[in-house]
Amino acid sequence: MELRPETRAVHHAQPDLDGSRPISVPIYQTSGFVFDDPAVFADAMGRPDGAFVYGRLGNPTVRALEDKLADLEGGVAAVATGSGMGAINCVLLGLLSPGDHLVSQKAIYGGTAAMINELERRFGVTVTYVPEDDPDALRAAVRPETKLVYLETLANPVLQVADLPGMCAVARELGIVSVVDNTFATPMLCRPIEHGADVVVHSTTKYLSGHTDVVGGLAVFADDALHRKIWHFSVELGATADPFASWLTLRGLQTLHLRMERHCSNTRYLATRLAAHPAVTAVHWPGLPSHPSYELAGKLLPDFGGVFSFELSGGRPAGEKFMSSVRLALLAPSLGGVETLVMHPATTSHRSLSSEELARHGIGEGTIRLAVGIEHPEDLWSDIEQALS
Ligand SMILES: *Cc1c(COP(=O)(O)O)cnc(C)c1O
Numbered sequence: 574m575e576l577r578p579e580t581r582a583v584h585h586a587q588p589d590l591d592g593s594r595p596i597s598v599p600i601y602q603t604s605g606f607v608f609d610d611p612a613v614f615a616d617a618m619g620r621p622d623g624a625f626v627y628g629r630l631g632n633p634t635v636r637a638l639e640d641k642l643a644d645l646e647g648g649v650a651a652v653a654t655g656s657g658m659g660a661i662n663c664v665l666l667g668l669l670s671p672g673d674h675l676v677s678q679k680a681i682y683g684g685t686a687a688m689i690n691e692l693e694r695r696f697g698v699t700v701t702y703v704p705e706d707d708p709d710a711l712r713a714a715v716r717p718e719t720k721l722v723y724l725e726t727l728a729n730p731v732l733q734v735a736d737l738p739g740m741c742a743v744a745r746e747l748g749i750v751s752v753v754d755n756t757f758a759t760p761m762l763c764r765p766i767e768h769g770a771d772v773v774v775h776s777t778t779k780y781l782s783g784h785t786d787v788v789g790g791l792a793v794f795a796d797d798a799l800h801r802k803i804w805h806f807s808v809e810l811g812a813t814a815d816p817f818a819s820w821l822t823l824r825g826l827q828t829l830h831l832r833m834e835r836h837c838s839n840t841r842y843l844a845t846r847l848a849a850h851p852a853v854t855a856v857h858w859p860g861l862p863s864h865p866s867y868e869l870a871g872k873l874l875p876d877f878g879g880v881f882s883f884e885l886s887g888g889r890p891a892g893e894k895f896m897s898s899v900r901l902a903l904l905a906p907s908l909g910g911v912e913t914l915v916m917h918p919a920t921t922s923h924r925s926l927s928s929e930e931l932a933r934h935g936i937g938e939g940t941i942r943l944a945v946g947i948e949h950p951e952d953l954w955s956d957i958e959q960a961l962s
Contacts, residue, residue: 578645578760579830585637585823598637600820604628621650621804630808634816638823639791642781645760645826646773648793650800652807653814657756657776658684660790660812664752664772665689665721667806671697674719678705678735680728680934682754683922689723702933706869708739712747721750726765726874727757730882730918730942731857731935734866734873741769750799756780756909761833762874766795772803779909780879783825783832787818832911835947836879842950843943843957844881852891852961855884857935880908882918882942885961892917892939898960901952908944913953916942 576584587594606625608614617623618630625631639651654660665688669675677689679702692698703710705724722744724735737753744751752772753765759780765773775781777789791814794800807813837860844858856863858881859870870877885891895915896904902915906922916922918936926934945953 581644582641582829583827585641598634598820598823600816601633602816603632621652621801628816629811629813632814632816632819634823635814635819638777638814638819638826641823641826642760642775642777642791643793645764646755646793647760647764647766648773648795649797650804651791651793652800652804653777653819654790654792654807654812655814655818656788656812657774657778657790658688659810660774660776660792661685661754662688663803663807663810663812664774664792665692665723666810667803668721668750669696669698670720672718673721674699674701674716675721675723676701676703676711676714676719676749677723678703678725678728678733678740680705680731680733681723681725682729682756683918683925685723685754686923686930686934687925705733705735705740706866708736708743711740711743715743715747715749719747719749721752723752723754724765724770725754725757726763727859727878727880728934729757729880729922730940732757732859732864732866732877732881733935734859734870736869737763737765737768737770737873741765741771744771745769757878757880758874759829759833759878761830762837762876762878766793768873771795771799777822778907780833780836781826781829781909782818782822783829783909783911784821785907785910785912787821787825789814789818789822832947833876833879836945837876839947839950839953840877840879840881840943840945843945843953844883846954847883847957850958850961852886853883854886857882879945880942881945882940884937885939885941887939889919889938892941895941895960899956900959901948901956902943902960910944911947913946913948914944916944918942 617626860877
């Protein structure tokens with residue numbers, strides 16, 4: 574029977590224990606594994622799918638999370654890491670060498686942008702930025718030494734939507750590995766491998782774990798050779814995921830589809846009300862017809878996620894006043910948890926960027942970003958409305 578992602582997220586395959594099985598995945602809190610056969614021990618050191626041997630190479634609880642995400646994303650295998658940046662760096666550092674060229678979309682997560690700057694300044698990698706929805710610009714940017722194309726399904730904080738089918742097709746045609754950060758969409762809204770991506774990266778800190786109690790990351794691979802290569806590199810780098818964090822993430826994943834529905838419907842409600850408010854000059858969410866990605870988003874995604882941003886007519890002072898006036902929404906970084914969070918990107922997540930780079934990301938001095946939780950939408954609107962007035 575072909576099961577849908579919502580059902581596959583709930584059920585775990587578990588090994589038999591003398592006639593019954595645990596329903597929840599057990600936490601294997603051990604750093605090492607003992608062998609009876611020296612040949613099996615030797616074999617386990619060299620490959621991701623051998624026997625478990627040492628915690629940095631693999632762990633059954635971590636493997637259950639990797640298998641679950643590989644299944645939900647439609648990949649062959651995954652590597653879980655201690656953070657989203659750990660997964661992103663395993664992929665970037667595992668695939669790029671000095672002299673290589675990277676093409677990235679313009680608006681990317683602040684930490685990734687900072688890392689790409691490091692690669693350029695200190696590691697001899699050259700970088701070209703292109704719009705996330707322009708396959709012709711990507712084709713024009715590619716050189717013989719281009720190794721990697723970096724995209725995000727939905728970009729922070731103004732929610733540009735990447736033309737995944739168009740961009741990944743160009744990358745595939747030219748033999749370049751395409752990497753997509755799918756953190757904001759999750760596999761419930763988008764599965765980039767179905768659109769031609771080679772690698773999908775996640776910060777599992779966000780929607781996948783979903784309860785603001787885990788830091789974790791993960792990379793899913795469309796083919797075995799890439800998985801093997803990045804697994805080897807992740808073992809050398811030591812970007813290992815922790816069994817307990819992996820267990821919390823597996824538990825969160827079981828309700829991902831329910832939470833995403835509410836994140837999306839709450840966001841639609843708040844974005845629509847804000848767009849009609851006189852103190853607001855713009856609302857950035859691809860579910861609104863005013864968003865530049867509205868048409869592409871409608872073709873690619875069934876809904877548009879729980880993060881959006883807006884501009885206040887009073888600029889930076891109005892933004893600061895709003896931040897200090899909200900009572901229910903929490904002034905905090907991150908996103909994807911059950912509680913609504915508010916932040917000011919120019920002074921927090923994107924503070925290391927120059928004003929030029931801020932403009933490249935579409936961020937203004939007065940931009941406010943909301944990561945909408947799963948509370949009652951009217952309670953959230955009451956809070957926002959009183960903060961605006
Ligand atoms: C948070 C985030 C990351 C980084 O993940 P960490 O778990 O904080 O290391 C990468 N990409 C996106 C889109 C994110 O939101």
